Amino acid sequence: MASLGERIKQIRKQQGLTLQALAGDQLSKGMLSLIENNKANPSMESLSYIAERLGIERNELLQEMPTAELRALLDEIEEKRRNVSGTSDEMMSGFEEIAERIHPYVEKLPFRYESARLLEIYSRCCYQTKRYDWKPAFDRAEAIYEQLHLINSVADLHMFRALMKFTEHQYTEALASLQASRKTIEEQSGVLDPLKKLDFDYYESILYSATGDQKNARRLMEEAIEYSRKHQIFYQINALYRLAGFEALLAGDLERKDYYVGKLKLFAEFSDDPEINAYANAIEIHYLNSFTHEYEKADQLLEETRNLLDEEDFYFLEKGKALFGIGRIEEALDCFKQHRMNSFIHHPYDLSMHYEKEAYMALIYEQLDEHEQAKIYAQKAKELIEPMPDLPYKQFILETHRKIWGKAG
Structure with a gap:
């Protein structure tokens, strides 16, 4: 890596200038030699003078990449x-x-x-x-x-630092870090840039829900959605609608779930983005499979949306559940074996959803009279779900474990 002095010497020689020619009448030949040999540091005034004599910007000398x-x-x-x-x-x-x-x-x-x-x-x-x-x-x-x-860029780094803790499943620490960063940025900037405000609202609501504080999670989501509506800013609205719809589903508030799924579909139409419509369908598929157990409807909607869904992650999980419910257990088992949970999933809700797979596989092996395999998967599901919040997924997995391990043999 060339030093400042080395870069000056290199450019001087490229231009065929002697030390005296570059030094001119404002620098001595001796001082320039010291600078080029890294034995003296030029003042910013001298550096500007050297750059001017070389016909380049001062920053071209300071930087090491054009x-x-x-x-x-x-x-x-x-x-x-x-x-x-x-x-x-x-x-x-x-x-x-x-x-x-x-x-x-x-x-x-x-x-x-x-x-x-x-x-x-x-x-x-x-x-x-x-x-x-x-x-x-x-x-x-x-x-x-x-x-x-560049306060917005600093804010992005602060958010990333907080979300590092989230990926390590330190949810309480992640929330505290994000809130401290938000306070710091607000104090520095006075008023948050609208897009950064929505970023903070979105991530803070996610972290509130991860820590089990549904009240504050819902409050922040709804405040962010109202702020977006009032200011006609559609940034993060897709993610906010998805989060709000799923939160409503888990809370058992079907009217609110339908409202946000409908909003997602309208936004998909407005933005002409079929992937957003697929997100809305994904909430419905999960609802039909895991809550109302309308497996055939879930299967039909899955196939209609398959080309827009994450196949290894979401599709094979929900397809396996639908086929299990319909009674096609060997096909269901094949789907579950193809399922691969995305390594970027860290929220307790998402983790709990995916941990159900092992419980379903346990039930399938039990029906296939492979009781020892059923016990292995039931135990694995139990160990995975135990640190998770008390959601329907956890209840289903623990009940499956009791059912299989309660049997003799």
Whole structure:
């Protein structure tokens, strides 16, 4: 990595200038030699003078990557980040590719917004994949954002730091961290940017529900939805409707569940986005399977929406439940065996839903007269669900365990 003095010397020689020619009448030849040999540091005034004599911007001397190269790299990385999707393995592969692409540049990124953004993306990808140490890059990104007074970007990093605790299932600590960050950002900025306000509201409501505080979770969701409506800001509205609809389902408030599912469908039509409609259908499929046990209706809706659903994660789980309810147990077992829970799932509600799979497999093995296999899956389901909140999923799993382990043999 070239030092400041080395870069000055390199550019001077590229332009065919002698020390005396570059020094001009404001610097001595001796002082310039000391600067080039890293034995003296130029003042900002002297650095500006040297840059002017070389016909370049002062920042070109301070930075270790040309501006055009830096911007091109960021554009490339942003495009790669937008295209990360699919299964857990596919997403991990995408994050690894991004981290690998940025890694050679990390130590020579200059003090610029583009560098901070690259460091932020790099640190996020490193955290997810555990490929490199994420923290030094994260801290550098935060320092640059703070010195450039980019409060929204600082807020994003604060939220990410809180959500790290969420991914480690430290829900109470995650909520406290997010609330402390929100207070800090509000004190720095006076009034939160509307989009950041909605981000904080959304994540705080998720964390409230994860800690079992349904009252505050619902309050924040409804406040955020009303704020979005009042200000005609549709950012996060899709996620808020989905969260509100699912919360209402678990609370047994079917009128409110239908209201938010209807809102999702209207927003899907408004935005011409079939994936949003698939989210609405996913809530209905889960409701039909796990709450009203209308398995044939659930199966029909599943097939109508299959091409828009996460197949390994959601589709095979709900398809297995529907087939089990219909009585096609061997087909159901095959679906459950194909199910793979997304590694990015961390909320207790989502985890509990997926842990039901082992209980269903236990019931299937019991019907197939494979009692020992049934006991293994019933026990696994029980161990997974015990730390989770007291939801219908937990009741179903524990009842399945009692039923199977209560049998002799």
